[in-house]
Amino acid sequence: MSYSKENVESIVNNGLSRRSFLKGLAASGVLSSFPGGILQANEDLNTKIPYLGEKSYKTFRNACPRNCYDTCSIKTYVKDGVMQFIEGATESTYTRGGCCVKGNSYVKRVYSARRLKFPMMQVGGKGSGNWKRISWDQAMDIIAKKLLEMKKEDGTLLGAALTKYSGNFGITHYGIEGMFNSIGYTTRLAGTPCWPAGIDAQNLDMGDMWCNDPEEMKDSKFIILWGVNPASNSIHSMKYIYEAKKKGAKVVVIDPVFTEAASKASQYIQIKAGTDGLLALGMAKIIIDANLHDQKWLDANSKGYKEYKAYLDKEIKLDNVSKITGIPLAMIKELALSFAKAKPATIWMGYGMQRHTNGGSMIRAIDAFVAVSGNIGKYAGGARYGHLNTWGFNYAALSMPKPEGSVGYTGPEGAKGDVAQGKDAKSNYTDRFLNINKTARELINAKEPKVRLLWVACKNVFAQDFDRNQLIRAFQQLDLVVVADQFFNETAKWADIVLPVATQFEEYDVNVSYWHYWLTLNEQAIKPLFEVKSDLEIAAMLSKRMNQLQAGSCTFPQSVDTKAMMVKEFNPGIYEQFGIKSWEELKNGPVKAKAVIPYADGKFKTPSGKFEFYSDKALELFGSALPTYLEVRKPYDKFRMTSPHSRWSLHSQFQNLEWMEDVHPEPYVYINPDDAEAKMVKEGDTVAVFNKQGLLRVKAKLTDNVQAGTVLMYEQWYNNNIYNVNELIDDTSSDMGAFKTGAPGVALHDTFVNFRKL
């Protein structure tokens, strides 16, 4: 028998031939003869021709929810139910039609062959690699029975712990905390590994963490990018910086590392890590001594300026500032005076600087410098760090009542997280909070009851938490570890059950930024692939099974539609703030909050209602009322190791996609050539980087972008690579964070290592 390739292709590819063929197919009666399998005979052929010619694109509104300043508004193009490409929404002046390299790879992410596809259970023990498919019903049955067994045996559900963080910042994703609220009082890994010291610092100074609209930077006359690298990690902000520069503004980057942003600046100042606070104090002293400070604003709006000035006069010696920071005094003076003379001027503080043992005190010092210069509460000014002022949603899925008779923790209550928490009714009990930044040791040490079940959501614990070896021990001692994720990573490797989670393109949600002021609808653009489900659907299925086993044991809805849940998040306050009457208006594109200049009215949310140079709360909590100079952690090994974000990943996300692997396939340690020469290391050599915590083998890249005495390794997860920079990082805390986020931050950049050629 022969066949003609050309004839078949003509039928398949040519609309008219195909239509004619399909008509014939229906007429011939072939359709009724199919034996049946997965594919079904298309009965529609008997009544209509399904082929409609070239299928056109449908467009959907989406948002990038992955813990990034930019939180891009996305327009998604779908053809015949398949995502074809995305672009940045043009309606958002911030995103302005573009996404970053990571966002542009979303089609590759959604359709990655590496996605988790089915619920699975590890049958040979954690880490065995022996996985069996289970149905969703089986998965929920195992988890629900375990929870109810724990409740019966312990009398509480404090043995059930949730660790969730920044893999998806969509508002409905707080439903995961809602699911845990719904089963009773539980254990939460509380705090944030990201920005806590700075949050505390800004709350002490101004009573809030609230920054000006980044789009205003186009009109700033002087911009200091202090420990932040937007050219890699907030690329949409760069256009405002470029515009300001084009109009004559000076853009200065202060950073221990010569970053991509530094390469675009008017001036780069390489500072010794952990001395930024001292530089800010020195600059404040310089402008006060030069009478360039804004006395009028300070008199009207601040508390403790006199004490602050007295401290500067007495304790801050400019020669020392120069010596300790490594910056020539003339350069410091020039920087301080030119900043003070430029109006408006602004400083953007990144989240790297506060990752030191003195991180909070450094942010306080910079806030104070901006205040002294008279740039707080001014258009295009401000001490910028981040904000949550557009996050006033209902958190509907979060606010579930506890099941009747729930028993919980009776110890001292802690704060509960950085973004959103439920509005608990008055109760004799609370949840139990463990420090997320000491996850390994907290899981191991928790007693009465011990933690027996851990649920991991929106988070890759092994890539983000510290002391990997102890984490393995912690996971192994747990009865049941459930990891809900989109990809198989090292955390999933140590799980008992993995649950495949939907991407944002497969569910409804709503997103805002902690940086810009745009609000974006996230529509379901495609059907969920394989057996993936949204976190909300998973919560509902668990609730259903728990209630089947024991009525009233879970108050979470037993069925949920992500669109319905998303709709519940809106309220009149949000509509008012964003100038819309209905969430449905967001189908036309993202909208921006009404313009507001933080603290322009001089009202601060501090106890005094003023900017507080002198903070009683800071004295109570941290032993110093003023933003004073606090020395950074003493070295415990030869080289400082800094572990910033890479442009190719967002923490542990995206790096496993082929586009990223094409350009950045493996980790490196970046070493200053002088240090490399002393250790006889050449470009491309494999070196062991080690310290008291652990050892990593990586290839060396030599660059004077890093200072002598410092090595740099990016914090990210590489697919099929054992590299994890956290192997070398202990869980030493930064000075602040516990005030507002429940636990102090981690002094990631106060890690010290040595290295040698292998």
Next chain:
Amino acid sequence: MQTIQPQDRSRLDELKHLRDIFNAQNSKELKIAFGALHSCLEISEEDLEVQFNRYFVGPMEPIADPFASIYIDDPDVVMSKSTLHVRELYETMGFTNPLKNIIPDDHLGVELDAYYQLLYLEEAKGITYLSDLRHYFLHEHLSLWVPRFIARALEHSEHDSKAMTFILLQLKSLLIRETTTQGVTA
């Protein structure tokens, strides 16, 4: 229904069992389909599934993904050009796919199902209306990627599994038979 010759019945059965192996959703279904292939291997349901998952499902990176697009278009993504090409073929064959946009159309289990159903029409029903399409599907699509899929899976001797080797060799044998024994000329 016309009388089916024993060799054609065997051909259809083998195809159906291989299809069912790649579409199995749990250990039991997998073991039944595997047993139906007349394997003499003694293996527990659980071991069979663990090995099958390591080779073809995950959750870790499988040894060989069972999707055409991985071998034809892009080694890392599904739902790409060849997936949509197969979708068009199914539509022209008169199939509707209830799992459209849920399971990629070019999953091996779905493709074996399409091929099985077309072959069934010819051999069991004597309907040859779609045979051109079946041959096109076999020679211009299945033959492009399934041999590469088999070779990739067999290459990984460090994960040697007699059961998976048996399945892969059965698949290889079927493909060779289908492509070489019918005097097909393109």
